Amino acid sequence: MAQENPNRFSDWLLLARKQAPILYSRARDWVDAVREEPSLIWRTPAVRYAVYGLAGVIVLSGAMRLMRAFVPPPPKGAQAAATSGDFHVVCTDPECETHFVIHRPFGFDDFPVSCPTCRKHSGAQARRCDSLTCRGRWVAPVSVDHTWKCARCGRRIE
Ligand SMILES: [Zn+2]
Ligand SMILES: [Zn+2]
Structure with missing residues (x-):
């Protein structure tokens, strides 16, 4: 069976x-x-x-x-690739020299932008100057003899 x-x-x-x-x-x-x-x-x-x-x-x-x-939830839009970024701006008015950050789409180059402090249309895209005087300060580069130089110390900015 x-x-x-x-x-x-x-x-x-x-x-x-x-x-x-x-x-x-x-x-x-x-x-x-x-x-x-x-x-x-x-x-x-x-x-x-x-x-x-x-x-x-x-x-x-x-x-x-x-x-x-x-576990914190992922920030909204975390999956999507960033299409905009922060741009450092320095006011070129020697009386003002305000450093501020604007958020714009990548490739933005519509400078100068208006300064939030003096309201003048004098915000230039800033670069870091690593000279001993400026020590990594955000500065507005100025064009001197076809090269960009720091408006504060004159050091060449790449
Ligand atoms: Zn200003
Ligand atoms: Zn400098």
């Missing part, structure tokens, strides 16, 4: 069908026993492991939710 070594699905089905009433009666016995002795629920390994498993899933999902809460 196939019951000895069930290796086909139909054999398994047959076996399951034969076992079903036994399992059912066992389950009923268990329910009756639990009714008399409720602590038996916890002493049944299957119930205990199911509860452990469920608790584990709850704890795990809670931990994952907590982790997600601590």
Whole structure:
């Protein structure tokens, strides 16, 4: 008989069908026993492991939710490539010399722009001058003999 070594699905089905009433009666016995002795629920390994498993899933999902809460959401448009950037500007008015930053599309070169301090149309695109006098200061380069030089110290700016 196939019951000895069930290796086909139909054999398994047959076996399951034969076992079903036994399992059912066992389950009923268990329910009756639990009714008399409720602590038996916890002493049944299957119930205990199911509860452990469920608790584990709850704890795990809670931990994952907590982790997600601590990770800051990506800034809006983070996936899209940047099409604009910051441009450093220095006011060329010697009385003002305000350094400010404007945000414009890449390739913007509509200088001079108006200065927020003196309101004059004298904001030139700034460059960093790393001379000993300027020490990395943002300066407005001036064209002298076809080369750009720092308006403050005269150092050549590449
Ligand atoms: Zn100005
Ligand atoms: Zn300089």
